[in-house]
Amino acid sequence: MRALFAGSFDPVTNGHLDLISRLVGMAETLVVAVAINPRKQPLFAPEERVALLTELCRPWPHVQVRAFSGLVTDAARDVGADCLVRGIRDTAEYARETQMALANRALTGIETLLLPASPGKAFISSSLVKEIAAFGGDISPFVPAAVAELVPARLAR
Numbered sequence: 001m002r003a004l005f006a007g008s009f010d011p012v013t014n015g016h017l018d019l020i021s022r023l024v025g026m027a028e029t030l031v032v033a034v035a036i037n038p039r040k041q042p043l044f045a046p047e048e049r050v051a052l053l054t055e056l057c058r059p060w061p062h063v064q065v066r067a068f069s070g071l072v073t074d075a076a077r078d079v080g081a082d083c084l085v086r087g088i089r090d091t092a093e094y095a096r097e098t099q100m101a102l103a104n105r106a107l108t109g110i111e112t113l114l115l116p117a118s119p120g121k122a123f124i125s126s127s128l129v130k131e132i133a134a135f136g137g138d139i140s141p142f143v144p145a146a147v148a149e150l151v152p153a154r155l156a157r
Helices: 014-023 046-056 072-079 091-108 126-134 145-156
Strands: 002-007 029-036 063-069 083-088 111-116
Touching: 002 014, 002 072, 014 029, 014 083, 014 111, 029 046, 029 072, 046 063, 046 145, 063 072, 072 083, 072 091, 083 091, 091 111, 126 145
Parallel strands: 002 029, 002 083, 029 063, 083 111
Antiparallel strands: none
């Protein structure tokens, strides 16, 4: 199976890495796709997020990292993915992601695998990390060390 796991990864968190580490055992190839959304003001440029994820995913040789813009279903088609993967943290995300999965299947036929977050990481989000860092809090329990060093400096700019 060739799976596509898409997200903003701005910044990448330990929750993202937990999902990736679990997915590598399920997929022959896992493509981690960094979304470029021109309507958002990301903390890190797409190239920076790709570089960070590439380094963090180095232990898993069958993980590929790339950026994409547009519809996730187009990105999946472009890389030959058999399915999309979405992490879900709570029931509200389950409802949103189920609706999107059904729409994607109706439009393109691609299936979506919804993977629940690990219990100890279900509360971690990129938005939470940025908010904690913006107020000078310690984000090191929630992100890889390289990210913990970069985020406060980036917010200071």
